[in-house]
Amino acid sequence: MPKSPFFEATGSAYGITAKVFHWAIVLLLMVQFPIGWLMPDIRQGETPGAAMGIHLFIGLSILLLIVLRLAWRLSHPVPAAVGLHRWQRVASECVHWLLYASVFGTTMTGWFFASFRGWPISMFASMPLPALTTPGSPIARLIGSWHSAAGWALLFAIAVHVLAAMFHAIVLRDDVLRRMLPVAYFDRDPPR
Template sequence: MQTSETPAFGAPARLFHWLTALLLVGQYVIGWLMPHVNHDTRPVGLIGLHLSFGATIVLLVLVRLAWRFSHKPPAESSTLPRFMRLAASATHGLLYALLIALPLMGWANASARGWAVSLFHVIPLPALAATGSALGHTLGDVHKLTAWVLLGLIGLHVAAALFHQFVIRDGTLGRMLPGVRKTR
């Protein structure tokens, strides 16, 4: 139940948030389970699925950002210290940036390997790098490291939501989870 102090995000914003989270869980599981990518690896099975999930995440985040810029979010608690509001803004900005950059780096790496990238073998997507591109191969290495950075930011995001719910008790978690009450 929401209070007037903690207005909830609308259904589309919550849907974009949780679809992104679900795709990310799937993407990390696939990334850990798929075979190691080397020179002779082909983009089949889990690797092909990983590429499709990545492309889907980019498209979803772009739609999510378009929605975000065209729909004002509910007001945040003005009682939070300025450094917390700045930290939240910086974290959200980095999350959005990495949710776009990380899949694009993987896509460029796939293109450099000569792999065709598509959305679930239905919609072909353009190559982001020429086959054999040194930049594309380098972006593959950066992609692996950046995946860990994103995971850390996601952990920080979750920890902050729990901190708001159980320490500050301001109902912030309820903005994205309908039915979560402000703790007393």
């Protein structure tokens, strides 16, 4: 069956599905980090307020998206390479896997934190999710305490990734950034 740019990678560009996952997660993270930093501290025994409620809602949506995205990524080919050196391909792959891992790690440590506090959490405020441990569990406390560090690791990976994308677009002026831009005509290879 012929491949459709609406779903899968064609030529050297990512398909629509990969782009929707990519940019939806970028937008959600742009909201999630400021909420995480600005929301009021919450003490043992208190129930989550509105800001924390939004943080949990967006965080669990990011978790769902990254799991679906990873499943899509592992079952579909990436677009053909655009003439990079081998070391550049290896480096970018490493950063991509670090991004997947740190998004997953940040969301899961948050879920452990909520489980430690004994908060009931649900996907889209309607599908209850199980607690990962019993409330007050020392292991959940430990893993939950890594949430902030996991967020910083994610920010570091994002900074390297975005700087590399800008370097390709502005200095090297190659097609790397174009592969992932949302605009439709970038889905096609330029006419020869």
